[in-house]
Every structure is written in structure tokens, then in C-alpha cells.
Amino acid sequence: MRADEQQFHEFVAARSRALGRTAYLLTGDHHLAEDLLQTALLQVARHWERIDGHPEAYARRVLYTQNVSWWRRKRFAERSLESYDDRPVAAADPTPDPLAHMLPVSRYLWCQLSASESRCGVCRAVGRAAIARSM
The missing domain is CATH 1.10.287 (Helix Hairpins)
Structure with missing residues (x-):
């Protein structure tokens, strides 16, 4: 095992719980937080040799940017309705404004x-x- 790989494995062992908590704070869901953490750690592993200084700060930034990307995709994704006619119809206000006339x-x-x-x-x-x- 190379020295870079060894350092990365030590980093993951030492900081994955803290990064997992950060991921949970970003997503609000345990399962999404685990997915986000795995995606972020994969990206950190790909760029490990280029990271200078603080790898945890880089990992937190990756968590944030990846979460924003997921949020944007989910926000603009198409949502299908069962049927146009199945939507509830708002009831008419039984007390109209007395000064409207x-x-x-x-x-x-x-x-x-x-x-x-x-x-x-x-x-x-x-x-x-x-x-x-x-x-």
C-alpha cells in the first residue's frame, strides 16, 4: 500500500464520523447522509494527492457542493401528477367581503x-x- 493510500485510510478512519454528522446536518436524513458521505469520500480519494493542508476542510466543502448539486437536481426534477382532475378543489369562501361591492x-x-x-x-x-x- 502506498503512503498516500495509507494516509487516506487513516483520514477516513479518524474523521468519517465527524463528516457523517456534517452530512446529516446538510441532508436531514441518515440514509441520504450516508450516500452523501460515500460520494464525497470517493471524490476526496480521487483528488487526495492534490489536497494541500487540511483534507477535512476539503472534504466538508465537497459534502456541501455535492449536497447542493443533489438539491438542485431534485428541485428541478419532473413530478408527475396522478391526474389533473384528481387535485383537490378549494371550496368557495362562504363569507364574502362585505365591502367588495x-x-x-x-x-x-x-x-x-x-x-x-x-x-x-x-x-x-x-x-x-x-x-x-x-x-
Whole structure:
């Protein structure tokens, strides 16, 4: 066994539990954490000769980037529905807004006011903005 391989095996024996905990914190699932750790250790083993300094920091970075990659793949994966018609339909609200019928009337009144008829130009602008936001 080469010296590099021996160092890598010692690293795995010494730090795999800590890296496993980090993987669990990233994934929130024991099985996914084990898969993530194995994938990360495989990548660390491939690049072991090039790692200078702190191999654990490199391994943690690999854990993070691999988890982000998995998350992105899962996020954009297609999800099939059983059927379009099987989705639940939201029930109509039995208590409608009692002032909903007033919105068109108030909008009409605000639009008909001139600057001299309103108390100030600011009031008219604020009223129009409020009506526009509520639509």
C-alpha cells in the first residue's frame, strides 16, 4: 500500500464520523447522509494527492457542493401528477367581503374628483394608489 493510500485510510478512519454528522446536518436524513458521505469520500480519494493542508476542510466543502448539486437536481426534477382532475378543489369562501361591492363605486368617485374638489392633491393620489393596490 502506498503512503498516500495509507494516509487516506487513516483520514477516513479518524474523521468519517465527524463528516457523517456534517452530512446529516446538510441532508436531514441518515440514509441520504450516508450516500452523501460515500460520494464525497470517493471524490476526496480521487483528488487526495492534490489536497494541500487540511483534507477535512476539503472534504466538508465537497459534502456541501455535492449536497447542493443533489438539491438542485431534485428541485428541478419532473413530478408527475396522478391526474389533473384528481387535485383537490378549494371550496368557495362562504363569507364574502362585505365591502367588495364598494370598490368599483369608490374607484369611480375618486376618478371623478378634480384637484379643487379634493382637500388636497395628495389625498387624491393616495386614494387612487390604495384603490389600485386593492384591485
